[in-house]
Every structure is written in structure tokens, then in C-alpha cells.
Amino acid sequence: MSGTIGGPPDSFSLSPLLALLPDGGNLYRLETLVSSLYARQESVEALREEVADRESERKHAVEAAMLRQILDWLSEKPGEGE
Amino acid sequence: MESPQRRTSDTPRRKYSDDEINDIYKLGKLWLETGQHKRAEALMSGLNEVAPDFAPAWLGSAFLRSVSGNYDGALLAIQTALRIEPESTEGMLYLVAVxxxxxxVSTAGTYLGEVGEAIEQGKVAxxxxxxxxxxxxxxxxxxxx
Structure with missing residues (x-):
């Protein structure tokens, strides 16, 4: 149940609600997607300039913010993976 | 909801593959775990838009809304996740907690019963x-x- 002495803490003990969330994919694989993510960012920014309605603008803004955070993280990473 | 399963989002000119969605979610979850909630929120909200059928990101949003005290928003996100994956015990327990x-108490009791039943039937690993x-x-x- 809990981690061994000297080992990593049991995530459930630290935050049970967080520990319930499904694991997800692969961060290393995300690093290989830099080019396509930049392309998507350009595409979304172009769409933001084209749309006229508020709802579409909101959706594009949300997607752009997501892509920006991912690309910022990828640019912060020190060289090769761990 | 043992592992994220989703169909490819079919948004014109902005298709995200299953792998991309799962990997972006993974990063969002990492940021939740390290307390970088603003960054995590950008990812979970983004996934809610580009992959509205991806239940884990709705639970991620529910978590963020819960910790900020936006319980109505959390409930909406959880209910969305459960509409996508009605058998999700993780989603049910999020609903119980909130x-x-x-x-x-009535809703909590109902879903506690459902999860308890699933556990008794050996459906939960x-x-x-x-x-x-x-x-x-x-x-x-x-x-x-």
C-alpha cells in the first residue's frame, strides 16, 4: 500500500483525489511532436484571425493557450530526456 | 476508466491523434501533481475543447475546480466525464467526493453503492x-x- 522506507511517497497518501486520475500517455513521446505542435499553433493563430464569432474565438484561444504551455515546457526542457 | 481510450478528435485542420491527446493529458497530470495548477488548467481546458470525448481531461478539470472551491463547475465536469464513460468508478468516486x-448525501450514497457493487463483483483492479x-x-x- 504505502511506499517502502526511503522510497518515493505513496501518491494516494499525498493526494487521494489526484491519485484517482488515470495515468495518461508518454511525456517522452510528446517531445517528438515539437514540429507538429508548432504547426498546430500557427494554424490555430491563423484561425483566430479569421473567425468572426465570439464562441469560435474562445475555442481557438483555449487551444492556443494549451499549445503555448506545451511548447513552453518543451523549450524549457534541458536538452535530451532524463 | 483503467486507461484513457479515445477516438481521434475530428476537428477540421486540427486533428489530434489518440497518442497526442493522451500525452498532453499526461503532462497536465504531471503539472497537477507538482502544484502547477495554472499550467495544468490550460491543458485540461484545451483538451476539453479539442477532445470533448476524452473523459480523463474532464476529471482533471473537475479536480482543479474542486480545489479552487468551484463545486458547481466540478460537478458539471464530472457529469460530463460520466456521460462519456458511465462505468467509470473513478468518475463515480469524484462525484461522491464532491x-x-x-x-x-443522496447522490453520494447512490454512487457509493454502485462503486461498492463493482468492487464486490471483482470489476475493480x-x-x-x-x-x-x-x-x-x-x-x-x-x-x-
Missing amino acids: SMTVGD NQNVIRFYKMQLARYQARGK
């Missing part, structure tokens, strides 16, 4: 689900004492 917090269920059951049983 329902208990806002005093909706995730130990965190079982532990969380026991925690919420104790909370439910202790209410008003």
Missing part, C-alpha cells in the same frame, strides 16, 4: 479506487455524528 462536500471508496464510505457513514 457531492459529499456540497451536502448532496485499481487499488487507489478501492482505497478511495473506503475513505468516502467512512466519510458517508460518519456524517452527522
Whole structure:
């Protein structure tokens, strides 16, 4: 149940609600997607300039913010993976 | 909801593959775990838009809304996740937790029963689900004492 002495803490003990969330994919694989993510960012920014309605603008803004955070993280990473 | 399963989002000119969605979610979850909630929120909200059928990101949003005290928003996100994956014990337990917090004991009791049944039938392998269920059951049983 809990981690061994000297080992990593049991995530459930630290935050049970967080520990319930499904694991997800692969961060290393995300690093290989830099080019396509930049392309998507350009595409979304172009769409933001084209749309006229508020709802579409909101959706594009949300997607752009997501892509920006991912690309910022990828640019912060020190060289090769761990 | 043992592992994220989703169909490719079919948004014109912005298709995201299943792998991309799962990997972006993974990063969002990492940021939740390290307390970088603003960054995590950008990812979960983005996924809610580009992959509205991806239940884990709705639970991620529910988590963020819960910790910020936006329980109505959390409930909406959880209900969305459960519409996508009605059998998700993780989603049900999120609903139990938030329902208990806002005093909706009836809903909490109903979903505690469903999760308990799933556990008894051997349908749940995730130990965190079982532990969380026991925690919420104790909370439910202790209410008003």
C-alpha cells in the first residue's frame, strides 16, 4: 500500500483525489511532436484571425493557450530526456 | 476508466491523434501533481475543447475546480466525464467526493453503492479506487455524528 522506507511517497497518501486520475500517455513521446505542435499553433493563430464569432474565438484561444504551455515546457526542457 | 481510450478528435485542420491527446493529458497530470495548477488548467481546458470525448481531461478539470472551491463547475465536469464513460468508478468516486462536500448525501450514497457493487463483483483492479471508496464510505457513514 504505502511506499517502502526511503522510497518515493505513496501518491494516494499525498493526494487521494489526484491519485484517482488515470495515468495518461508518454511525456517522452510528446517531445517528438515539437514540429507538429508548432504547426498546430500557427494554424490555430491563423484561425483566430479569421473567425468572426465570439464562441469560435474562445475555442481557438483555449487551444492556443494549451499549445503555448506545451511548447513552453518543451523549450524549457534541458536538452535530451532524463 | 483503467486507461484513457479515445477516438481521434475530428476537428477540421486540427486533428489530434489518440497518442497526442493522451500525452498532453499526461503532462497536465504531471503539472497537477507538482502544484502547477495554472499550467495544468490550460491543458485540461484545451483538451476539453479539442477532445470533448476524452473523459480523463474532464476529471482533471473537475479536480482543479474542486480545489479552487468551484463545486458547481466540478460537478458539471464530472457529469460530463460520466456521460462519456458511465462505468467509470473513478468518475463515480469524484462525484461522491464532491457531492459529499456540497451536502448532496443522496447522490453520494447512490454512487457509493454502485462503486461498492463493482468492487464486490471483482470489476475493480485499481487499488487507489478501492482505497478511495473506503475513505468516502467512512466519510458517508460518519456524517452527522
